[in-house]
Each structure stands twice: as C-alpha cells, then as structure tokens.
Amino acid sequence: MPTANVQSRDNGSLLIKGGHVIDPASKIDGPMDVLLRDGRVAEIAAPNSIHGNAEQKFDARGLIVAPGFIDLHVHLREPGQNYKETIATGTVAAAAGGFTSVCTMPNTDPVVDTPDWVTWVRRPERGAVVNVFPVAAATRGSKGAVLTDFAALQRAGAIAVSDDGKPILEDETMRMALRLGAELNFPVVQHAEDTRLSQNCSMHEGATSFRLGLHGVAAAAEASIVDRDVSLAQEIRDSRLHVAHLSTADALKAMRRGKRAKARVTCEVTPHHFSLLDENVGDYDTHCKMNPPLRSSADREAILVALADGTVDAIATDHAPHAAHEKQVEFERAAFGITGLETALGLAITKLHRESRIPLARIVELFTAGPARVFDLRGRGSLARGNFADVTIFDPKARWTFDVSKSRSLSRNCPFDGWQLTGKVMATIVSGRVVYRAH
Amino acid sequence: MMPRLHFFAMSQPARGSLLGIEHLETKEIQSLLNLARRMNPQKPRPLLRGKRIVLLFYEPSTRTRSSFEVAAKSLGAMTTLVQASGSSIEKGESVIDTGYTLRAVGADAIVIRHPAAGAPHLMARHLDIPVINAGDGMHEHPSQALLDALTILRHKKSWKGLQATIVGDIYHSRVARSACHLLSRFGVNLILCGPPEFVPEVAGSLVPGLRITRHIEEALRGTDVIMLLRVQKERLAGQKIQLHDYIARYQMTSARLKLAKRDAIVMHPGPIIRGLELTSEVADGPQSVIVDEVRNGVPTRMAILARALGKG
Numbered sequence: 001m002p003t004a005n006v007q008s009r010d011n012g013s014l015l016i017k018g019g020h021v022i023d024p025a026s027k028i029d030g031p032m033d034v035l036l037r038d039g040r041v042a043e044i045a046a047p048n049s050i051h052g053n054a055e056q057k058f059d060a061r062g063l064i065v066a067p068g069f070i071d072l073h074v075h076l077r078e079p080g081q082n083y084k085e086t087i088a089t090g091t092v093a094a095a096a097g098g099f100t101s102v103c104t105m106p107n108t109d110p111v112v113d114t115p116d117w118v119t120w121v122r123r124p125e126r127g128a129v130v131n132v133f134p135v136a137a138a139t140r141g142s143k144g145a146v147l148t149d150f151a152a153l154q155r156a157g158a159i160a161v162s163d164d165g166k167p168i169l170e171d172e173t174m175r176m177a178l179r180l181g182a183e184l185n186f187p188v189v190q191h192a193e194d195t196r197l198s199q200n201c202s203m204h205e206g207a208t209s210f211r212l213g214l215h216g217v218a219a220a221a222e223a224s225i226v227d228r229d230v231s232l233a234q235e236i237r238d239s240r241l242h243v244a245h246l247s248t249a250d251a252l253k254a255m256r257r258g259k260r261a262k263a264r265v266t267c268e269v270t271p272h273h274f275s276l277l278d279e280n281v282g283d284y285d286t287h288c289k290m291n292p293p294l295r296s297s298a299d300r301e302a303i304l305v306a307l308a309d310g311t312v313d314a315i316a317t318d319h320a321p322h323a324a325h326e327k328q329v330e331f332e333r334a335a336f337g338i339t340g341l342e343t344a345l346g347l348a349i350t351k352l353h354r355e356s357r358i359p360l361a362r363i364v365e366l367f368t369a370g371p372a373r374v375f376d377l378r379g380r381g382s383l384a385r386g387n388f389a390d391v392t393i394f395d396p397k398a399r400w401t402f403d404v405s406k407s408r409s410l411s412r413n414c415p416f417d418g419w420q421l422t423g424k425v426m427a428t429i430v431s432g433r434v435v436y437r438a439h
Numbered sequence: 440m441m442p443r444l445h446f447f448a449m450s451q452p453a454r455g456s457l458l459g460i461e462h463l464e465t466k467e468i469q470s471l472l473n474l475a476r477r478m479n480p481q482k483p484r485p486l487l488r489g490k491r492i493v494l495l496f497y498e499p500s501t502r503t504r505s506s507f508e509v510a511a512k513s514l515g516a517m518t519t520l521v522q523a524s525g526s527s528i529e530k531g532e533s534v535i536d537t538g539y540t541l542r543a544v545g546a547d548a549i550v551i552r553h554p555a556a557g558a559p560h561l562m563a564r565h566l567d568i569p570v571i572n573a574g575d576g577m578h579e580h581p582s583q584a585l586l587d588a589l590t591i592l593r594h595k596k597s598w599k600g601l602q603a604t605i606v607g608d609i610y611h612s613r614v615a616r617s618a619c620h621l622l623s624r625f626g627v628n629l630i631l632c633g634p635p636e637f638v639p640e641v642a643g644s645l646v647p648g649l650r651i652t653r654h655i656e657e658a659l660r661g662t663d664v665i666m667l668l669r670v671q672k673e674r675l676a677g678q679k680i681q682l683h684d685y686i687a688r689y690q691m692t693s694a695r696l697k698l699a700k701r702d703a704i705v706m707h708p709g710p711i712i713r714g715l716e717l718t719s720e721v722a723d724g725p726q727s728v729i730v731d732e733v734r735n736g737v738p739t740r741m742a743i744l745a746r747a748l749g750k751g
Binding site: 283 | 461533534535553555557558560561565575576577578579610616639641642644645
C-alpha cells in the first residue's frame with residue numbers, strides 16, 4: 001500500500017467541535033467531536049467529551065463532518081499538458097471541492113506507463129495540496145497492445161491501471177490485464193467504449209444528435225464492453241474490475257449481474273451524468289461535450305436508482321480540464337471533457353439528496369467509504385481512530401452560486417457556471433492540516 | 440434551476456443572422472417569404488449599396504454560392520469569396536479567428552458554408568455582424584428550405600391540406616432537416632421515406648406529426664410535393680442496402696410518380712444524380728420544378744440578405 005505524497009509531518013492537533021459526523025464505514029451518523037493529532041484521527045467521541053488541549057479548534061456547529069472525500073478519477077494533465085492544469089492547481093481545486101485524495105489518470109504526455117513517471121507524479125515538487133494516487137497505464141503508451149509492468153508500477157505507488165481515454169479493447173489484452181491484476185490484487189480500470197462503434201461520434205445517439213446533425217454513439221458501445229468485462233471478471237478468480245464513468249442503463253445491468261455473482265466488480269458515476277442530459281448540448285454547447293457523452297433521461301433515471309441502491313460504488317468527477325481554444329471550436333472538433341472538482345458535492349446534494357431524496361449518509365458513502373474500498377485505500381474513507389486525519393466539513397443547507405471565473409482550476413470548461421447549488425464545502429483537512437477553508 | 444448557456448465571451452447572434460429554420464419564428468419565415476416574392480433579380484434594387492458581404496465557403500458549392508453572389512450583387516452589395524483552400528484556413532486558422540479577420544476587413548455580413556454542424560452558430564456567437572448559414576454539416580440549410588417553400592407556394596398557392604413526401608438519405612441531409620422544420624410550421628403533412636440507414640426511427644422526433652415509411656408506394660400515394668434527396672454512393676458503402684436495391688426500391692420513376700396527385704411537383708435540392716434517385720424522364724418531366732428551385736434561390740437569398748442588413 002503506497003503512502004500518499006502529502007507530507008505527514010507533525011501537524012499538531014485540531015479539535016473539530018459541535019459538528020454532525022457522518023461516517024458510513026463506522027456507522028456513525030450523529031453529533032460527535034473529532035480530535036486530530038499528528039496526522040491521524042486521535043479520538044472521535046460524544047460532544048464535549050474529549051478533554052485535554054488541542055492546539056487548534058474548529059467550530060463545526062451546523063455542519064457535517066465527514067471522512068475526506070476521495071475522487072477516483074481526475075485528469076491533472078501532468079506530465080506534459082500544464083497549459084490545461086497542473087498537479088498543484090488541480091489539487092487546489094480538489095481541496096476546494098472537499099477532496100482530500102485524488103486518483104490521477106495516466107493519459108498525459110507522455111503517458112504514465114513506467115515506474116519513473118509514477119514516482120514523478122508523486123514527488124513533493126509537484127506541489128500537491130491533497131493526496132495524489134496515480135493510476136498508471138495498463139498498456140504501453142495506452143496503445144492497447146502490450147501490458148505494462150504492473151508489479152513495478154504498483155511498487156512505485158500506482159494504485160490501479162487504466163488506459164483511460166481509450167478502452168482496453170481486445171478481449172485477450174483485457175483477459176491478461178485482469179489475470180495479472182488478480183495476482184497482484186491490483187484493480188484494472190476500464191474506460192468502457194467500443195471505439196469500433198463510436199468513430200466520428202461527438203455525443204449520445206438520440207433525438208438531440210439527430211436534430212443537431214451530429215453522429216451519435218449508441219449506449220451499446222458502452223454496455224457491450226462492460227458486459228464482456230464483467231464476464232471476464234467472473235471467469236478470472238480474484239480479478240478486480242472497476243468501470244470508470246459508467247453512464248448507461250444497460251451497463252448497469254451488467255454491473256448488477258457481476259455483483260450478484262460476487263465478482264469483484266465496481267463502478268463510478270460522474271456528477272454530470274446524474275445532473276445533465278444529452279439535450280443540454282442545446283445548440284452545440286461544447287461544455288456539454290464529454291466522453292462518455294451525456295445520455296438519455298432513461299439512462300439518468302437508471303443511474304439515480306443505482307446510486308441509491310448500492311450498485312454504484314463511488315461518485316468520481318472525471319475532472320477533465322481543457323484550454324479555451326480546445327473548446328471554442330466546432331462541436332465535432334472540440335475536446336471531450338469538463339472540469340468538475342469544485343461542483344461535485346453541490347451537485348450531489350442538489351440533484352441526489354434534495355431532488356431525488358437519496359439520504360445524505362449514502363451520498364457521503366459515495367464520496368468516502370465507497371471509493372476507498374474500490375482502490376483499497378487503507379486508513380482512508382473513514383474517521384475510525386488511527387486513520388489518516390483527512391476530513392471534509394460541509395454545510396448541507398448552504399446555497400451558493402458556482403462562478404467558473406473564480407475556479408481554482410487552470411481551465412474554465414465547465415457547464416455548471418452560474419448554477420445555484422445547495423451544499424457547500426466549508427473546510428478540507430488533509431493529514432490534520434486545513435488545506436481549504438470557505439470564506 | 441436553469442443551466443446558463445455557456446460559451447467563453449458568448450453573446451447572442453447579431454440581429455438578422457439566419458442560423459437555421461428551427462429557431463425562427465413562424466412570422467419571420469412568413470415575412471421572409473413575402474419579401475422573397477417581391478424581390479426580382481431582373482430589376483436590381485440598390486438596397487445594400489456599399490455593403491460588403493463575404494461568402495465564406497469551407498465546402499464546394501455551385502448553386503448556393505452563385506445564387507448568394509448574384510443576390511448580393513442584385514442588391515448593390517459587394518461580395519468577396521473566401522474558400523478554405525488558398526486561405527489561412529488551410530494554415531489552421533480557427534472559425535472564430537476567421538470571423539474576426541473578416542469583420543476587421545470590413546465585412547457587414549458573412550455567409551458561411553461549413554462541413555461541421557454548428558460552425559455558423561459558433562461564429563455568430565463571437566461576432567457582432569449577421570451570420571448566414573449556407574449549410575452546416577448535416578444540420579441545416581435554411582436558405583434552401585426557404586427557396587423550396589417559395590417554390591411550393593408558387594405552384595400550390597396555399598399550405599392548406601398539403602402533403603409532402605421526402606425520399607432518400609434524410610440522416611445525412613441538412614436540406615431535409617430544414618425542410619421538415621419549415622413545412623411542419625405551416626401544417627404540411629410530412630412523410631419521410633427510405634431505408635432505416637437513411638431514415639432512422641429517431642427522425643420521427645424532429646418535428647411533430649411526421650410519419651416514416653419504408654415503402655415508396657405508400658409514401659407517394661396522394662401526395663402533393665415530392666422532395667428527392669441526392670444519394671451519395673460513398674454513403675451506401677458499408678451499409679446493409681446495396682445501390683441496386685436502393686434504386687429498385689426508392690428511385691423516382693414515371694410509373695411511381697403516377698401514384699402521387701396528378702398535379703404533384705417533384706423537387707430536388709441538387710445536384711441530381713440521374714439514374715440513381717430519379718430517372719431522367721422524371722427530372723425533365725412536366726412535374727419537375729428542379730430548375731425553378733434554383734431560379735427561386737436568387738430572390739430568396741436577396742430577401743435573406745436584405746433582412747440581414749436591415750433593409751427588409
């Protein structure tokens with residue numbers, strides 16, 4: 001198990017008082033005080049029952065105190081694309097969104113497919129303010145042909161492998177990846193897209209793509225890959241499959257099948273897929289262009305059900321920053337992806353809790369215990385005594401308006417600009433240190 | 440909660456822009472058609488004297504380009520043609536930067552033909568001069584729909600009770616999308632006909648009251664207007680339907696034409712491929728108004744340009 005690259009130096013002690021703790025992994029949902037000391041959770045106890053001096057206090061009255069949020073899927077664009085984002089700027093945005101840990105995707109320039117690049121991403125010189133867990137490429141150069149050295153990547157600190165941005169398409173390559181992953185207890189993350197069906201497609205296939213005269217990709221392009229991968233995961237003992245940014249009702253069916261069969265299959269869903277529909281593309285809004293694309297309302301309904309019933313393991317942002325000139329072009333030529341770190345919690349509370357009545361505790365689980373389990377991030381995702389002192393404090397009732405011009409990300413490609421959201425991150429604490437505090 | 444339509448420094452298209460039929464108000468369509476009826480290319484009117492209109496063509500075009508040019512000149516405007524090849528577009532200049540450049544050169548309006556759907560919208564959102572869509576990818580071709588409407592009205596007097604049948608590759612056709620938007624506004628009964636590759640079921644969602652059939656006989660029976668679309672052979676490649684199948688099942692022949700009303704008109708946006716979507720007999724027959732359509736293109740585009748530059 002790799003350690004995080006944020007220094008766990010002596011961070012003193014911090015008492016979070018008067019808050020309402022939601023820690024699904026520990027089955028806590030009630031008023032509690034939390035004492036952090038030396039980068040760890042020292043104590044969690046009934047209000048006013050923690051004695052002894054803390055160097056700092058945080059007044060959390062009226063706020064939810066949760067384990068630090070974990071984002072399984074971000075693109076921080078380093079190495080090589082620091083005009084879009086850097087590990088430093090991306091983690092500042094993550095902290096503002098309540099994330100204390102992020103898992104970075106390897107589709108950079110060059111691709112993170114060697115232990116040296118994994119080490120490079122994790123170095124303190126990158127300036128990360130939250131924990132960074134690199135996902136390394138599953139195949140060399142993410143070209144889909146030759147597997148990378150999983151064992152060496154794992155030793156260097158990678159927490160999973162993926163060719164994200166592209167699928168591991170060939171049956172045999174995927175089978176070998178899952179087999180090797182099974183030997184090492186290493187998750188294989190699939191970007192489920194049958195690219196043979198999605199060529200030239202820039203959005204979901206449906207009434208909106210027809211109206212706009214854009215080639216649409218059918219939901220089957222995702223579902224067929226998930227279906228195959230779940231079957232492989234069932235067949236290969238101990239293999240661990242994680243499906244990234246799952247977006248269709250049919251792919252959820254395959255996921256349910258795998259879970260019922262007790263295969264080690266997990267999946268994540270993005271805030272944009274539970275908040276927006278293909279019709280939000282409107283008249284060629286490239287801020288609604290991402291891969292997988294925004295889907296139909298039936299797909300969104302299925303996602304809402306799966307988020308509530310436990311089929312989905314985690315909410316992950318797929319934070320994908322791009323420069324203005326990559327989005328201010330013809331829709332078909334525009335880059336895929338949007339930024340999402342700062343709006344994730346607000347969207348989850350607004351769309352899932354308030355509109356769809358999903359309990360707050362379940363939402364917290366999707367940001368904490370769920371993702372921690374997916375990548376086996378020990379000591380995280382829960383505030384149990386002795387765990388890392390990663391804490392997210394938020395106000396579930398605060399209303400705020402997202403202003404993209406004030407985003408901490410280097411990029412501005414976000415469709416949620418101007419949205420009124422409920423649920424605001426008030427403080428983000430990494431290893432006992434406050435790395436973000438709302439004004 | 441409404442998502443804010445968002446673009447960097449995005450603004451509304453300038454007044455007089457014509458990006459598509461879909462978002463035009465019915466009364467705007469009507470007034471454009473009324474204006475087009477009054478325009479006569481034989482009697483030039485210098486309404487737009489001193490105006491500069493740039494014809495920005497990223498795709499080849501014969502009739503659209505030449506008729507916009509003749510229309511502009513008939514109104515006294517100057518025109519400049521910019522084509523993708525031989526311009527900075529070849530060097531990688533973006534659509535928006537090309538717009539800024541043409542604006543700086545002194546363009547008062549830009550007529551744009553582009554292979555990417557939505558390219559005129561992108562340009563219009565960044566410019567303060569009218570942008571006119573002369574065809575964008577598979578999306579819309581609004582001036583074609585308007586000239587077709589003018590052609591229909593010249594033969595049918597009124598929209599009342601009309602039925603129109605569109606046959607061919609509707610999926611790839613910007614002409615079909617614009618025509619559907621326009622005709623459905625005036626209550627025309629619309630029938631789309633073709634194999635599923637060309638007329639997917641989802642096409643039925645485009646406008647209300649649209650019907651799809653795979654059988655040309657059914658599509659033609661009792662119809663007033665037949666609109667044929669060009670079938671590009673390269674688009675049939677890799678499809679389930681073979682060229683000879685398509686011809687056997689969907690080609691417009693004299694025999695099939697008899698199924699329609701006796702005074703039905705046959706339309707085609709051109710270029711026509713004789714022997715494929717229609718026979719020469721039909722193309723040159725008495726019911727064909729294909730050449731009229733081209734002729735009506737000039738007054739229609741005069742009306743569009745006059746409206747664009749506030750002289751409607």
